[in-house]
Amino acid sequence: MTIKGKAYIAGIYEHPTRHAPDKSTAQLHAEVAKGAIEDAGLSKDDVDGYFCAGDAPGGAWPMVDYLGLNTKKLRHVDSTETGGCSYIIHLGHAAEAIAAGKCSIALITLAGKPRTGAMPPRAAGAEVDFESAYGATTHNAYGMCAMRHMHDYGTTSEQLAWIKVAASHHAQYNPHAMLKDVVTVEDVLNSPMISDPLHRMDCCVVSDGGGALIVTTPEIAKSLKKPLVKLIGHGEAMKGPRGGKDLDLTYSAGIWSGPRAFEEAGITPKDIKYASIYDSFTITVLMQLEDLGFCKKGEGGKFVADGNLISGVGKLPFNTDGGGLCSNHPVNRGGMTKIIEAVRQLRGEAHPKVQVRNCDLAIAHGTGGLLGVRHAASTAILERV
Amino acid sequence: MSEAKKYPAPVTNPETAAFWDAAKDGKFMIKRCTACGEAHYFPRSICPFCYSDKTVWEEASGEGTIYTWSLMRKSPTGPYAIGYVTLKEGPSVQTNFVDCDLEKLKIGQKVKVVFKPTDGAPLPFFTPA
Numbered sequence: 321m322t323i324k325g326k327a328y329i330a331g332i333y334e335h336p337t338r339h340a341p342d343k344s345t346a347q348l349h350a351e352v353a354k355g356a357i358e359d360a361g362l363s364k365d366d367v368d369g370y371f372c373a374g375d376a377p378g379g380a381w382p383m384v385d386y387l388g389l390n391t392k393k394l395r396h397v398d399s400t401e402t403g404g405c406s407y408i409i410h411l412g413h414a415a416e417a418i419a420a421g422k423c424s425i426a427l428i429t430l431a432g433k434p435r436t437g438a439m440p441p442r443a444a445g446a447e448v449d450f451e452s453a454y455g456a457t458t459h460n461a462y463g464m465c466a467m468r469h470m471h472d473y474g475t476t477s478e479q480l481a482w483i484k485v486a487a488s489h490h491a492q493y494n495p496h497a498m499l500k501d502v503v504t505v506e507d508v509l510n511s512p513m514i515s516d517p518l519h520r521m522d523c524c525v526v527s528d529g530g531g532a533l534i535v536t537t538p539e540i541a542k543s544l545k546k547p548l549v550k551l552i553g554h555g556e557a558m559k560g561p562r563g564g565k566d567l568d569l570t571y572s573a574g575i576w577s578g579p580r581a582f583e584e585a586g587i588t589p590k591d592i593k594y595a596s597i598y599d600s601f602t603i604t605v606l607m608q609l610e611d612l613g614f615c616k617k618g619e620g621g622k623f624v625a626d627g628n629l630i631s632g633v634g635k636l637p638f639n640t641d642g643g644g645l646c647s648n649h650p651v652n653r654g655g656m657t658k659i660i661e662a663v664r665q666l667r668g669e670a671h672p673k674v675q676v677r678n679c680d681l682a683i684a685h686g687t688g689g690l691l692g693v694r695h696a697a698s699t700a701i702l703e704r705v
Numbered sequence: 706m707s708e709a710k711k712y713p714a715p716v717t718n719p720e721t722a723a724f725w726d727a728a729k730d731g732k733f734m735i736k737r738c739t740a741c742g743e744a745h746y747f748p749r750s751i752c753p754f755c756y757s758d759k760t761v762w763e764e765a766s767g768e769g770t771i772y773t774w775s776l777m778r779k780s781p782t783g784p785y786a787i788g789y790v791t792l793k794e795g796p797s798v799q800t801n802f803v804d805c806d807l808e809k810l811k812i813g814q815k816v817k818v819v820f821k822p823t824d825g826a827p828l829p830f831f832t833p834a
Contacts, residue, residue, distance in 0.1 A: 449715035449725075450747035453828050454801045455777065460787045463775030471773070471812045516776045563745030563753040564796030567772055567789055692773075693799070 324584055327415035328541035329549045329702070331360025331534030332660045334641075336496050338648050340528040341436045346377050346386050348431035348530045353387055356532035361544045362425060364389060369396040369423030369535075371414055373406035374442075375432040375651045383429070396423035402556075402696035403688025404598060404653040406430075407533070409698045411659060411684075412554035414535040424537050431530025432651030439652065451693070458600060458652075459523065461692030463515035465569045466603040470517060472570055472618065477517055479621035480602040481508035484521050484645050486629035487599065491642025493671040498525045499646040508602075522602040524644035524654070531656040547667040553585025553701035560694030570618075572687055573697035574611035581683075581699035582613070589613045592701075593679045594665040595636055596658035598686035599643040605629075608685055609636075612699065631674040640665065640674035655686035659700065666704040680704045710782050714825030720750050723762055725826035733767045733818045733829055735794055736760045746796040766793045767818035768834060774802060774810045790816055790831050804832045 333355025335348060343351075349372075357364050367389050376383045380399040384391065396417045400409050407430055414426035432439065444452070469475045485505055491497040503521060511520040541548055555577035561567055582588060589612060597612075599605045606620035614636060615623040628634035641647045641661040644654045662682040664670045682702045689695035717725050724747075727734045736748040740757030744765075752760050774788030786802040788810070802810055803819065815834040820827035 446749075447747055449717060449721060451799050453712045453823075454787050454799055455780065455785055456787055456799070457777065460775040460777045463777075464773045464788060467775055468773040468812065513778055515778065516774075518775075561789075561797065561799070563743075563749070564747075564792075564798055565743065565745065565754065567791065567797035569773055569789075692775075 322584055323412065323415035323419050323554055324552045325538065325550055326419035327535050327551045328538055329533055329551065329659070329663050330536045330541045330544050330546055331356040331362065332663045333359050334531045334657060334660045335431065335529040335650065337529050338496065338498050338527040339435050340433055345432050348433070349376060349383060349429045350387055352431055352530045352532035353427055353429050356427065356534050360534040360546065362534065365393065366425050367427045368393045369414060369417055369426035370394060371398045371410035371426060371428040373399065373410070373430065374401040375430055375653065396426070402698070404600065405655045405686035405688040405696055405698040406653065407655040408659060408684060408686050408700050409556050409696070411533065411535060411551065411700050412556060412698065415551050415554060418535065418537055424540060426535040428533045428535065429530065430532070430651060430653060430656040433528040434652050435526050435528045456690060456693050458690060459515040459518060461690035462601040462603050463518045464692040465607065466517050469570045469603065469607065473621065475606065475621040477509055477519070478505055479625050480522055480606060481505040482625045482627065483599065483602040483605045483629060484508050486627060486634070487639055487643045487645040489630045490640045490674050491646030493673045494642045494647050497642040497647040498527060518601055518603065524600050524649045525646070526652065527648040527650055529648050529650035531650065531660050533659060548705035549663050549666045550703045550705050551700060552703045553581040553583070554699065555580030555584070556696065556698045558696045569692055570607070572607050572611050572691055573695060574608050574685060574687065574699065577697040577699040578612035578685065581701050585701040587681060587701065591681050592636070592683050594640070594662065594676045594682040595638045596662040596682065596684040597638050598654040598658055599639055599645045600649070600654060602645070604687065604691060605638070607691065608687070612683070612685060631676060637674070637676050640670050653688070655688070655698070658684040658686050662702055666702055712821055712823045712828050714823040715828065717826065721748055724748055727764070728820060728826050728829065731820060733765045734762050735765045735792070735796060737763045744794045744796050746792070746798045768793045769816060769831070771810060771812055771814045771816055772797050773812060776807050786810055800829065800831045802832065803830045
């Protein structure tokens with residue numbers, strides 16, 4: 321069994337807002353749902369599968385009701401919660417459900433307002449008494465990964481800075497990006513240290529907003545007007561300290577989700593023309609590129625340096641919307657926007673200044689949770705038909 | 706600097722109560738599986754490696770080396786350094802480093818456990834040995 325070619329992304333929508341104090345979270349979900357359904361050229365009454373994660377107020381059944389989905393037709397729901405990569409996992413699960421005939425038009429939504437107000441805390445795991453007092457946050461959890469990566473492989477702050485520099489080169493063309501100024505390696509190194517060895521400019525933005533996808537069958541996709549974007553490979557994986565044995569924070573669960581996706585797709589990293597890589601921090605990108613096989617473990621620093629991730633300049637154009645480092649990071653979850661920009665690239669709808677020529681194969685990859693503690697990862701490989 | 710910092714009391718549960726009881730006596734406990742011989746942390750009743758239920762409490766040396774660390778420069782309670790310590794007995798444990806110059810921490814540095822009081826059982830931290 322494979323999901324290769326069994327599902328197409330027929331609708332995408334990224335909310336243009338970056339700050340939405342005047343809207344409710346549910347409202348943002350509805351706005352992105354409407355946007356994606358209209359982008360596909362469908363009606364909300366066509367939707368028969370719904371996917372959401374922990375950001376959806378109340379979970380799946382309140383959202384299905386609030387969104388006014390057709391409950392006589394809706395026959396598949398999935399509220400898998402794996403942090404920022406939830407939506408990449410949803411994409412794979414939607415393809416599985418479509419391949420199994422459990423639904424034919426799946427809606428996936430993400431929305432929320434962390435810039436307007438603090439997000440509710442995540443429910444505690446079994447580790448709570450042994451970890452919560454130590455104050456693991458995104459910043460220091462990823463800082464711990466970067467510190468060890470530098471120790472083991474000689475990765476430098478300058479190399480990490482190139483990732484932000486590349487993102488800023490792309491963000492200058494995105495009218496919705498929060499940070500549109502092109503920055504230099506020196507700018508990154510001169511920004512304040514937040515949690516060693518990560519500087520402020522190694523960190524993504526905090527933004528309100530959201531996004532949505534419509535995933536459907538090949539037959540329905542071909543009956544619609546949008547360029548055809550097919551899911552050809554998908555992987556998911558999880559990693560944690562596992563009792564503290566052989567702790568190694570220099571790799572992520574992407575080391576398993578990536579090969580699973582490439583194997584299913586029947587291609588290799590060399591075939592990829594465009595990469596959406598979750599960029600919660602610069603170190604996240606560097607580690608994911610290694611784990612996905614774009615370079616060897618430990619060589620990510622050299623790989624990202626000197627503009628290699630800049631569209632039109634380097635070998636692997638990444639995050640051409642400016643990504644989480646410059647454009648947005650709705651609900652502190654980067655998975656959705658990673659898929660959306662990959663679809664834009666495959667459709668030829670990216671900004672002309674960053675559009676990759678003949679872009680026929682793209683990857684969208686993300687992680688969720690804390691790379692330095694415990695996390696999930698998911699990889700999707702997409703092809704323009 | 707961080708002397709006045711107030712740490713949350715562990716909630717504790719039947720599976721881990723023995724760890725916190727020992728902590729009150731200044732003992733740092735780990736769990737070891739008598740079936741496969743592996744030690745692990747944080748403590749579970751079922752061995753996470755071989756799934757045997759023959760796990761026993763063992764007092765650890767409290768000594769180890771810094772695997773990694775990161776100094777959070779700003780927080781509502783001031784700067785703090787999080788990290789992992791690889792214990793002499795094998796497992797790596799998440800912790801904070803205390804009672805030292807946080808800017809001078811180094812990967813590979815030798816550290817030892819030190820307990821800090823809470824309103825309940827004391828919590829383990831690490832400081833340069």
